Structures are given as C-alpha cells and as structure tokens.
Amino acid sequence: MNGQQSKVLQISGLNVKVKGKHGTLALLQDIDLDLKRGQVLGLVGESGSGKTVTCHSIMQLFDPHQIMVEGSIRLHDRELNGLPEQEMRRIRGKEIALIMQNPISAFTPVYTIGVQFVETIRTHSDLTKKEAHELAVTSLASVNLPEPDKLMKQYPFQLSGGMLQRVMIAISMCLRPSVVIADEPTTALDVVNQLQVLRQLDRLRTECGTSILLISHDLGVISELADEVAIMQQGRIVEKADVFQLFDQPQHAYTKKLLNTRPTIPMNNQ
Amino acid sequence: MLLQVNGVTHTYRETSLFRRRVAKAPVLSNVSLTIEEGKCVGLLGTSGAGKSTLGKVILGLQAPQQGQVLFQGEDLYQASAHTRKRLRRDLQVVFQDCYSSVNPRMTAEQIIGEPLENYERLSVGEQKRRIGDLLEMVGLTPADMRKYPYQFSGGQLQRINIARAIALKPKLIVLDESVSSLDMVNQTLILDLFRELQSAFGLSYLFITHDIKAAYSISDALAVMEKGKMVEMCHDKNGIFTSEHPAVKSLVSSILPEHPRQRVLLSR
Structure with missing residues (x-):
C-alpha cells in the first residue's frame, strides 16, 4: 500500500535468555522479524509464548544482569541492542512507542492526564508548555475523545479503560513515532471500544506512516488490522505469512489448530 | 423455570x-x-x-x-x-480473575474442599477421593491437589475454580x-x-x-x-x-x- 517499502525495524537472530540458579533458560530463540513502513505486523501466540518478551527486548526494558538479549535489533540502520541507557531513553516514546495491555497501570495515578501528556511531549521536543498543551488537546480530540480540555485536568482513575487506552494512543500518535508496539491493546476492552481503538491504530498508520507491531491472541483483531502475521509458540516463530495466505492456507500444525478451534459466529446473517 | x-x-x-x-x-x-x-x-x-x-x-x-x-x-x-x-x-459462580478468587495460602485441595465441608460431612478419605474425581473432571490430575494457586497457570487455575463451583452439583x-x-x-x-x-x-x-x-x-x-x-x-x-x-x-x-x-x- 505504500510506495516506499523500506524496512523500519529489523530484528534478526534474537535470542533472550534468563540466568537462573540452575543454568540459563531460553525465553526466545532465533526470532527474525522485519517491519516495513506503514505495515502492521501481527504477533500471535498463547500466553507464555514470548510475545511480550519480544516487545520488551525491542524497547530494551530488561535488566542486562538478569536477562541476556542477544542478536540484532535495528531501527533505521541503528543498532538498538546494547545501546546506552541515555540514548535509549531518547528513542523510547519518540521513535518507538509502546501501548500496553493495561492502560491503568501505564499512567501514574497521582498526576493528571494533562501533566503526563505535556511531560512526554516536552521530553522529546522543544515545544513550550503552552504549545505542548495545545498539541495534547488537538491529539486528544483526534482520537474522538469528548471535551479534551476537561480531560486534561482529570486523573487516570476518572476515565474508563477504553478512554484511557485512547489517551495512550493519542500520546503515542502526537510524537509521530516510526514504530508503535501495541501489546494486546484491546484485550481489556469491550467489543465496541475494541473497534474504536483498532480504528485509531489504523488511522495512525495511514496518516503518519507508522509501522505497528500488533501483539494479540485474538485472531479477530489480527484479521482486522494485520498485513502480515507471525505465529509464536514456546519462544519461537513457527510460521510467518501474509494475513490472507495465513488464513487461507495455514502451513504449520499449530496455526491450523489455532484457526480451527476458535469460536465462530455466522457473519452472513447480518 | x-x-x-x-x-x-x-x-x-x-x-x-x-x-x-x-x-x-x-x-x-x-x-x-x-x-x-x-x-x-x-x-x-x-x-x-x-x-x-x-x-x-x-x-x-x-x-x-x-x-x-x-x-x-x-x-x-x-x-x-x-x-x-x-x-x-x-447456585455457584466463576469469576473472571482466577487469581483473586482463590486464597493464595490454600492448596487446591483446600480450595475445592471448602464447599464440601460447608454442606457435606464426608470422612477425610471420602473427601479426598471426591476432590480427586473433581480434578479429573476438569482435566487436571489428583496429584495437583497439593499445589498452591501460584503453581498453576491462569487456565489451570480457572479449572480449579470450576471444580469448586461444580463440587456440590449445583x-x-x-x-x-x-x-x-x-x-x-x-x-x-x-x-x-x-x-x-x-x-x-x-x-x-x-x-x-x-x-x-x-x-x-x-x-x-x-x-x-x-x-x-x-x-x-x-x-x-x-x-x-x-x-x-x-x-x-x-x-x-x-x-x-x-x-x-x-x-x-x-x-x-
């Protein structure tokens, strides 16, 4: 869909191991993923298959004394793995944004939405407080949140899960990052809010050309938004294919099992 | 009705x-x-x-x-x-959050045994056998009886909750x-x-x-x-x-x- 098919994020040979009392344990083995501009890559797997570990290692969120991340993670030809903490802090939020599963725990409860929003913007740009505030209000309005001015003065616990998740998307949108990692963005939401959030993610990639790594165990979410899908099982990628190809002709036995066991509904009744 | x-x-x-x-x-x-x-x-x-x-x-x-x-x-x-x-x-219930619906300091045996103790006076051996049967019914093994909630995955713990719910044949x-x-x-x-x-x-x-x-x-x-x-x-x-x-x-x-x-x- 985009003329420019340059690779934004390139992960190759990613191995993650955790040091324990009785030797090391592999969490991820030989993960290879490419993310092109404006592309949505779905990462599917059951709990414990290593989806979240993958996105945390991209963001370099692990303590290197306990968890070893080996392999290469390249963002625009820049190696992220092993980058000093200070450099990495400039990339997080600005270049790669993370949308977490539980929006309530992603905000601090003691500051208003506005304070947290403006802080994020000003950390990564030279805008004044006033300009940052205006940008925040416009981006809140752009994710269809009502009364953004009032919202800026509210605390996270005053909003519902769906609203807070959209605030998080607004924060990640306004800095126009090249990559957004959405880790189960809709699992905690009801179906109506789920569609809203997916619509915002879709806008993010069409309007800003952002690449999205969409982590989900819900195949409905994947078939709605993803261009390409990687299926994970026990720390490995067992199948990687175009979304249409994957749903039409699943190759791996595990993929077939996933597709055949999900609850279905006759959609043609609508 | x-x-x-x-x-x-x-x-x-x-x-x-x-x-x-x-x-x-x-x-x-x-x-x-x-x-x-x-x-x-x-x-x-x-x-x-x-x-x-x-x-x-x-x-x-x-x-x-x-x-x-x-x-x-x-x-x-x-x-x-x-x-x-x-x-x-x-009348029984199974909630969404399986971890918060069990007492973390009780074993699976105690968790499932609680409704049985409240309503049925069974001998120790009899109760153990019932709990073993219930665990098998929900796809676990009687050996899981001695485990604590943190030793189960979310899906397994939800099965424990289901076993507790069906213990009295509601x-x-x-x-x-x-x-x-x-x-x-x-x-x-x-x-x-x-x-x-x-x-x-x-x-x-x-x-x-x-x-x-x-x-x-x-x-x-x-x-x-x-x-x-x-x-x-x-x-x-x-x-x-x-x-x-x-x-x-x-x-x-x-x-x-x-x-x-x-x-x-x-x-x-």
Missing part, C-alpha cells in the same frame, strides 16, 4: 466526602430475566451496562431495592436463613466473564469443558460476557443490556442478528471478522 428475575431495580448508594447523599443513575432498572433448566443464557453488553450487578443480585450477594429473584420458585431475599443456605448450594452457575482473561487456546478448552459439564449434569449457566463470539457458541438464548436496562431478549440466539435495537446493532457490528476478507473498518 429454574430462575426468574422480576423487575429488579438497584442503585448503588454513594455518600460524598462530607456525607452528602449523591444521587446516582440506577445500575439496574426494571430488569427481568428467566433461565430454564439445562439452558445457557448469554448476557451481553458493554462495560458498565450492569451485567455483573445483575449477576450479583442473582447470586444473592446484592439485595436489590425493588423486584424479586425467584430461584426454584422461592424468593432468594425473603427466604429464611435455612432455606437460603439450601438454595445457595445450587443447578445454576453464573459465569461472570469467566473466559475473558484467558488466551484463545484456553478459552476454547474451557468453553468445551462448560459444554461437557452441562450435558453431564444438566447444568444451567448465566454466561456474562462482552465477547459475542464466545456467548454465541455456548448459549441457547442471548440477552443484551444497556445502561441498566434489558434491551433485548432473544430466546433463539440467532435473533440477535435481526434485532433493530441500536445497542444490539452496535454490538453486532463490532464483531471482529474471522477472515481478513471480511474486515469491518471501512477506511481502506
């Missing part, structure tokens, strides 16, 4: 910081629902629609301000303590978002387990969820709530697709596709 909810209205009372009464919109207003024996009713709605409050009212945990709940023909909130205890035996189980926090593999397995148990014991379920696909696959009838009101009751579950009510329509149109060819978002 196993369960009959007649015109239940409820408002959570709230006092502000200075003890002023704050008027609130009712969580439930004039809600009625019936569940027949051996049937599963799916209760759908967005978050905040009052689904879980209705579940609590049915379980006898939240006395409604108006209306009555008849379980097996007896009013749950008017009955004597003795009758209530007898009725409660046939008539109705309220499933309040019981599969929502599980991944798709466990979700399917637990739904299959519910179906098996239903045919084995003639159980009835009230399946509270916002996941239409899961509700559709297990239920016989579907009910939809919005802002504390029951807006649609489809005794035939396919009726949900032809319903004219805007709340139902918005739910149905939010169902995510099963194949990328049927994408809902129109922006491409």
Whole structure:
C-alpha cells in the first residue's frame, strides 16, 4: 500500500535468555522479524509464548544482569541492542512507542492526564508548555475523545479503560513515532471500544506512516488490522505469512489448530 | 423455570466526602430475566451496562431495592436463613480473575474442599477421593491437589475454580466473564469443558460476557443490556442478528471478522 517499502525495524537472530540458579533458560530463540513502513505486523501466540518478551527486548526494558538479549535489533540502520541507557531513553516514546495491555497501570495515578501528556511531549521536543498543551488537546480530540480540555485536568482513575487506552494512543500518535508496539491493546476492552481503538491504530498508520507491531491472541483483531502475521509458540516463530495466505492456507500444525478451534459466529446473517 | 428475575431495580448508594447523599443513575432498572433448566443464557453488553450487578443480585450477594429473584420458585431475599443456605448450594459462580478468587495460602485441595465441608460431612478419605474425581473432571490430575494457586497457570487455575463451583452439583452457575482473561487456546478448552459439564449434569449457566463470539457458541438464548436496562431478549440466539435495537446493532457490528476478507473498518 505504500510506495516506499523500506524496512523500519529489523530484528534478526534474537535470542533472550534468563540466568537462573540452575543454568540459563531460553525465553526466545532465533526470532527474525522485519517491519516495513506503514505495515502492521501481527504477533500471535498463547500466553507464555514470548510475545511480550519480544516487545520488551525491542524497547530494551530488561535488566542486562538478569536477562541476556542477544542478536540484532535495528531501527533505521541503528543498532538498538546494547545501546546506552541515555540514548535509549531518547528513542523510547519518540521513535518507538509502546501501548500496553493495561492502560491503568501505564499512567501514574497521582498526576493528571494533562501533566503526563505535556511531560512526554516536552521530553522529546522543544515545544513550550503552552504549545505542548495545545498539541495534547488537538491529539486528544483526534482520537474522538469528548471535551479534551476537561480531560486534561482529570486523573487516570476518572476515565474508563477504553478512554484511557485512547489517551495512550493519542500520546503515542502526537510524537509521530516510526514504530508503535501495541501489546494486546484491546484485550481489556469491550467489543465496541475494541473497534474504536483498532480504528485509531489504523488511522495512525495511514496518516503518519507508522509501522505497528500488533501483539494479540485474538485472531479477530489480527484479521482486522494485520498485513502480515507471525505465529509464536514456546519462544519461537513457527510460521510467518501474509494475513490472507495465513488464513487461507495455514502451513504449520499449530496455526491450523489455532484457526480451527476458535469460536465462530455466522457473519452472513447480518 | 429454574430462575426468574422480576423487575429488579438497584442503585448503588454513594455518600460524598462530607456525607452528602449523591444521587446516582440506577445500575439496574426494571430488569427481568428467566433461565430454564439445562439452558445457557448469554448476557451481553458493554462495560458498565450492569451485567455483573445483575449477576450479583442473582447470586444473592446484592439485595436489590425493588423486584424479586425467584430461584426454584422461592424468593432468594425473603427466604429464611435455612432455606437460603439450601438454595445457595445450587447456585455457584466463576469469576473472571482466577487469581483473586482463590486464597493464595490454600492448596487446591483446600480450595475445592471448602464447599464440601460447608454442606457435606464426608470422612477425610471420602473427601479426598471426591476432590480427586473433581480434578479429573476438569482435566487436571489428583496429584495437583497439593499445589498452591501460584503453581498453576491462569487456565489451570480457572479449572480449579470450576471444580469448586461444580463440587456440590449445583443447578445454576453464573459465569461472570469467566473466559475473558484467558488466551484463545484456553478459552476454547474451557468453553468445551462448560459444554461437557452441562450435558453431564444438566447444568444451567448465566454466561456474562462482552465477547459475542464466545456467548454465541455456548448459549441457547442471548440477552443484551444497556445502561441498566434489558434491551433485548432473544430466546433463539440467532435473533440477535435481526434485532433493530441500536445497542444490539452496535454490538453486532463490532464483531471482529474471522477472515481478513471480511474486515469491518471501512477506511481502506
């Protein structure tokens, strides 16, 4: 869909191991993923298959004394793995944004939405407080949140899960990052809010050309938004294919099992 | 008729910081629902629609301000303590968050044994055998008896919760978002387990969820709530697709596709 098919994020040979009392344990083995501009890559797997570990290692969120991340993670030809903490802090939020599963725990409860929003913007740009505030209000309005001015003065616990998740998307949108990692963005939401959030993610990639790594165990979410899908099982990628190809002709036995066991509904009744 | 909810209205009372009464919109207003024996009713709605409050009212945990709940023909909130205890035996629940619905300092044996101790006086050996049987019924092994909750995965712990719920062979189980926090593999397995148990014991379920696909696959009838009101009751579950009510329509149109060819978002 985009003329420019340059690779934004390139992960190759990613191995993650955790040091324990009785030797090391592999969490991820030989993960290879490419993310092109404006592309949505779905990462599917059951709990414990290593989806979240993958996105945390991209963001370099692990303590290197306990968890070893080996392999290469390249963002625009820049190696992220092993980058000093200070450099990495400039990339997080600005270049790669993370949308977490539980929006309530992603905000601090003691500051208003506005304070947290403006802080994020000003950390990564030279805008004044006033300009940052205006940008925040416009981006809140752009994710269809009502009364953004009032919202800026509210605390996270005053909003519902769906609203807070959209605030998080607004924060990640306004800095126009090249990559957004959405880790189960809709699992905690009801179906109506789920569609809203997916619509915002879709806008993010069409309007800003952002690449999205969409982590989900819900195949409905994947078939709605993803261009390409990687299926994970026990720390490995067992199948990687175009979304249409994957749903039409699943190759791996595990993929077939996933597709055949999900609850279905006759959609043609609508 | 196993369960009959007649015109239940409820408002959570709230006092502000200075003890002023704050008027609130009712969580439930004039809600009625019936569940027949051996049937599963799916209760759908967005978050905040009052689904879980209705579940609590049915379980006898939240006395409604108006209306009555008849379980097996007896009013749950008017009955004597003795009758209530007898009725409660046939009324069980499985919640969404499996970790917070068990005591972390009790073993699986103690967790499942609790309802048995409350209602049935079994010898130590007999009780152990019953618990072993229950564990096998839900797809675990008797050896899991000695384990603590943290040693189980979410799916396994939800099975422990189910074993506790079926320990007394109840008539109705309220499933309040019981599969929502599980991944798709466990979700399917637990739904299959519910179906098996239903045919084995003639159980009835009230399946509270916002996941239409899961509700559709297990239920016989579907009910939809919005802002504390029951807006649609489809005794035939396919009726949900032809319903004219805007709340139902918005739910149905939010169902995510099963194949990328049927994408809902129109922006491409």
